[in-house]
Amino acid sequence: MTVHERTERVVVAYDGDDVSTLALEAAAQYAALSDLLLDVVYVVDAQPLGALAIIPEYIEQARYAGQRVLAQLPEILPPGVRFTTRLKEGDPARQILDEAEGARLLVVGSTTRSVIAGWAMGSVTLHCVLHAPCPVLVVPSLQHQTHRSTSPELVEARQPA
Numbered sequence: 001m002t003v004h005e006r007t008e009r010v011v012v013a014y015d016g017d018d019v020s021t022l023a024l025e026a027a028a029q030y031a032a033l034s035d036l037l038l039d040v041v042y043v044v045d046a047q048p049l050g051a052l053a054i055i056p057e058y059i060e061q062a063r064y065a066g067q068r069v070l071a072q073l074p075e076i077l078p079p080g081v082r083f084t085t086r087l088k089e090g091d092p093a094r095q096i097l098d099e100a101e102g103a104r105l106l107v108v109g110s111t112t113r114s115v116i117a118g119w120a121m122g123s124v125t126l127h128c129v130l131h132a133p134c135p136v137l138v139v140p141s142l143q144h145q146t147h148r149s150t151s152p153e154l155v156e157a158r159q160p161a
Helices: 018-034 047-054 056-071 092-100 115-121 124-131 142-146 152-158
Strands: 009-013 037-044 083-089 105-110 136-140
Touching: 009 018, 009 092, 018 037, 018 105, 018 136, 037 056, 037 092, 056 083, 083 092, 092 105, 092 124, 105 124, 124 136
Parallel strands: 009 037, 009 105, 037 083, 105 136
Antiparallel strands: none
């Protein structure tokens, strides 16, 4: 067992887009409040590139893009949040789930509006929710949040003690 596996941590999938930034903010807040390590995972997915994936320059450019995104974290994260970064390559859902082994919490963003749409499109988020080795927090996009009739604070307040 490595030191990484023994450390209490929150894993967040992050690719720099708006939804994953919301997930990063939520994960950082949880990690700070719980005094946990924040483990930020960026996955280079060669599958969408199809035939281009066999051209080394495309994979190298995708890796470089991931490195640039992860390098910006010190400016994005609140001061005092302890974090590590991981740049992985392969199937995003599988890589994220592998990183979530032994974690206290996995945080992922979601742009999908329904379970059926997520299933039909092969949603990484849905796969993580169904197969995660730990609890999962799904952070919806801001657009999706504005369509909800109840704020998260009200939902939380209604739960029995």
